[in-house]
Amino acid sequence: MAKPERNGIGIYIDASMSMRGFFGYSPNGGALIQRFLWSWMQTELLSVLPWSDISFAKFGDELAVPKPLVESLGKVFVFKNRKSRDEFFQDTQTRLIDQTRVETLRSHDAFVIVTDGVPSSAQVSGPDPRFIASVRENIIASGIHLWLIGVRSRFSGRIFPEVTGTAGKRAFNYDGMRPIYLWVGAPDAQVGRAIVSHIERRLRLMAASESDTDPDQVVRVAEFTAHEIPVCKLTLDGTGVSDVLIRSRDEYVEITYSRRAGEILRIPVIAQCSETEIDTRIALSLEAKTPGAHIERQNGGWLLEFKPRNITFMDLRLAARIDSEPWWIDWSTDEDSVPANAERTLFIQQIVEGLMGAPVDVSLASLKVEVN
Numbered sequence: 001m002a003k004p005e006r007n008g009i010g011i012y013i014d015a016s017m018s019m020r021g022f023f024g025y026s027p028n029g030g031a032l033i034q035r036f037l038w039s040w041m042q043t044e045l046l047s048v049l050p051w052s053d054i055s056f057a058k059f060g061d062e063l064a065v066p067k068p069l070v071e072s073l074g075k076v077f078v079f080k081n082r083k084s085r086d087e088f089f090q091d092t093q094t095r096l097i098d099q100t101r102v103e104t105l106r107s108h109d110a111f112v113i114v115t116d117g118v119p120s121s122a123q124v125s126g127p128d129p130r131f132i133a134s135v136r137e138n139i140i141a142s143g144i145h146l147w148l149i150g151v152r153s154r155f156s157g158r159i160f161p162e163v164t165g166t167a168g169k170r171a172f173n174y175d176g177m178r179p180i181y182l183w184v185g186a187p188d189a190q191v192g193r194a195i196v197s198h199i200e201r202r203l204r205l206m207a208a209s210e211s212d213t214d215p216d217q218v219v220r221v222a223e224f225t226a227h228e229i230p231v232c233k234l235t236l237d238g239t240g241v242s243d244v245l246i247r248s249r250d251e252y253v254e255i256t257y258s259r260r261a262g263e264i265l266r267i268p269v270i271a272q273c274s275e276t277e278i279d280t281r282i283a284l285s286l287e288a289k290t291p292g293a294h295i296e297r298q299n300g301g302w303l304l305e306f307k308p309r310n311i312t313f314m315d316l317r318l319a320a321r322i323d324s325e326p327w328w329i330d331w332s333t334d335e336d337s338v339p340a341n342a343e344r345t346l347f348i349q350q351i352v353e354g355l356m357g358a359p360v361d362v363s364l365a366s367l368k369v370e371v372n
Helices: 015-021 031-038 042-049 082-088 096-101 129-140 190-210 348-356
Strands: 009-014 052-060 111-113 145-159 172-186 218-221 232-236 246-247 253-257 263-271 282-290 294-297 299-304 313-323 360-371
Touching: 009 042, 009 096, 015 082, 015 145, 015 172, 031 042, 031 145, 031 190, 042 052, 042 190, 052 218, 096 111, 096 129, 111 190, 129 145, 129 218, 129 348, 145 190, 145 348, 190 218, 232 253, 232 313, 232 360, 246 263, 246 299, 253 263, 263 282, 263 360, 282 294, 299 313
Parallel strands: 009 052, 009 111, 253 360
Antiparallel strands: 111 172, 145 172, 145 218, 232 263, 246 253, 263 299, 282 313, 294 299, 313 360
């Protein structure tokens, strides 16, 4: 597949009627997602990709045709009255699957798709399998890194169920918190990660300022292709260990012990890791790749235990399982026909886990130790 010419930043907005409830009109104030779009989206994108051209498009009954953004997003998402809001969001379908197949989407330095749901299937009890296949084939396989930002925002309007559940498939009114999503893609993982970090940070600041709700419960992120690996360093702490001197050399750490030292030495091991831009769940494990040396967990850290008279060299290895907290489970429902499930998204769990893949195991740091 030939590399497309890069075409600035693309912003795509779902224009289906199901989106109306997230957007207010004068004199009513906007919900979290609307205020972010009119006040901060453009700023955060350009802070990562300054001087980039921005194109904007709606998709729904028709596929999006991106055009240069000639006015600020603030003007796009401020509606004078209900009629102007409803005319903006007037489509009866989303066609999100078809949108992921369009080559223009892959031509951007970065893109953001704003939508409130995922395609369901009339043939199977779950999300349309073509959506996962299309994202994998047309976005991920083409070298685009992908993230999903979930935002719980105030919603006041009509909900149109996708599946026929216990309450049938009748639209109903709902006033409460409801998820909306930003799919972020970029061919450069560092650029995409920076955009997601900026958007996530801004949304959390806005959420914290408007209510007592924990921002961690309002804004969440899933990474599909580019997990950020922290930079880690291992050190030995001999502060409370008697008759032992620990010195750092160029390529190793030297442990010198006196004859008064006990038969078994126990020395704390400290792992210092850098923070990542995006919250990442990391399960650390430490191993001593030397017979006779043992690692024990202690107070959230580790304790290296060995007999100094039996060992002259040790190799410590720090590894991690890079994983994500599965927030999407609580955000997902298999039935969207009843108001009790309106604060969740139909089949979002199956979509995220279908794209996520297995947790990533990586080596983070090592430490060579010489014993004298």
